[in-house]
Amino acid sequence: MAERVQTWWARRQWSKGRDVPYAVGAYRASWAAYPALVRQYHPELNAGIALSQVPPAADVLLLWQCDTGHLFAATPEEQRLRPGRERRRSAWCPECTDQARPRRTMALPMRASVEGPSVAAAGILRPRHRPMVQPLCEKTPEVPVGTAFTSSCAPAPASAVEERIRSDLHERLSVSRGLNAVRVAKPFFRHLEVWPDFVFAELRVVVEYDTIGRHGLEHVGRREQADRRKDRALRLARWEVIRLRTGALEPLGAHDLQISAWSSRTLDRLVETMRGIRGPLLVDAYVR
Secondary structure, three states, X not given: OOEEHHHHHHHHHHHHOOOOOOOOOOOHHHHOOOHHHHXXXXXXXXXXXXXXXXXXXXXXXXXXXXXXOOEEEEOHHHHHXXXXXXXXXXXXXXXXXXXXXXXXXXXXXXXXXXXXXXXXXXXXXXXXXXXXXXXXXXXXXXXOOOOEEOOOOOOOOOOHHHHHHHHHHXXXXXXXXXXXXXEOOOOOOOOOEEOOOEEEOOOOEEEEEEOOOOOOOOOOOHHHHHHHHHHHHHHHOOOEEEEEEEOOOOOOOOOOEEEOOOOHHHHHHHHHHHHHHHOHHHHOOOEO
8 A cells, every 4th residue: 555755755764774765866767767757746745855766666655746736646656657648738637637528427306205216217327338349440451460561550750760760771771661560460459460660571570769759758658568568469470679769768678779869880789689689691681
């Protein structure tokens, strides 16, 4: 059960035998991937304890303040998993969320007496039905699992950096162009296909370019969980994944590379990683 921050801190002081069980900055790198959470946290609201002193997995109730000024309590794990499609100004504040999407209420008629027919019997309250399962997209071609193809559902490249990476990779490797999807065995968000950033069918290797984005929303929290699902689906289809993780994003797999920016040196590291996965004999056959 989550504890109040004062109780949690006192317990950690006793267990570690120190007045300051976690030094300021001890978990700064772990929180760096969540800049919006750093903005919503204030030490003066949490017994003077800095966010960099709190382990991201700690089961402790912290006080947060949204950009509008509302205060609410939540654990670090709840906050890290909270973002939905977009993290905007007050996306994590329960009060702001209720104001943006008020709950629907239904006025019930007054009953003359307790002897009258029940509201449920009168048909006013209906039992909740389970939401309908959305059908799978029918545009995925009937090809064997693990087949790479060109999908009409795949999104367009998200940034100019991806176009540069694609150009550099095809300049270095003589592989098929235009492929943007891989058929998988299980549905992935209503599709039997996934859309890696870069697909190398001859090597059965895909490359993903991950950043936290302008708002610090991408590839963290639930989106990181989706990345892991995607990687598992590809490996189940006998493909391997290399993620280029920028900034403070930690590697998700054994072959992921942490980079500061895309460069010719990064390209060399990427090709060398491909050699480590598929062997130099196969990879060098496609190196220009």
